[in-house]
Amino acid sequence: MKEFTAITRALADENRARILMLLDGGELCVCQILEMFALAPSTISKHLAILCQAGLVEYRKAGRWIYYRLPRHRSARAGEAIRFVRKCLAGSPQAANDAKRLAAVRRMSMKTLCRRYRN
Secondary structure: OHHHHHHHHHHOOHHHHHHHHHHOOOOEEHHHHHHHOOOOHHHHHHHHHHHHHOOOOEEEEEOOEEEEEOOOOOOHHHHHHHHHHHHHHOOOHHHHHHHHHHHHHHHOOHHHHHHHHOO
């Protein structure tokens, strides 16, 4: 029941679902995720923490940078939830817009981008 509650809570927010769709294309630095949303870093951090607690994303640190990705080893329920999000949102106008915007963000210099969001 605990896993179910964590997953449904994580999926109950549009921005968290969008983050999952972005990560479906591969690992992203938190700075790249920040660039995609017009939200405060603390808000993005909270969204990512909720996704991590639900087992829908994982992270790794590399120096000062933190990278997020879909978990390589996930529970069956987390896998089903990710497939559900992918199926429901694939082809949506928001997902298409995010994919186009993400392509531009991926072309940006990581050093410059991450410097923008450092405190």
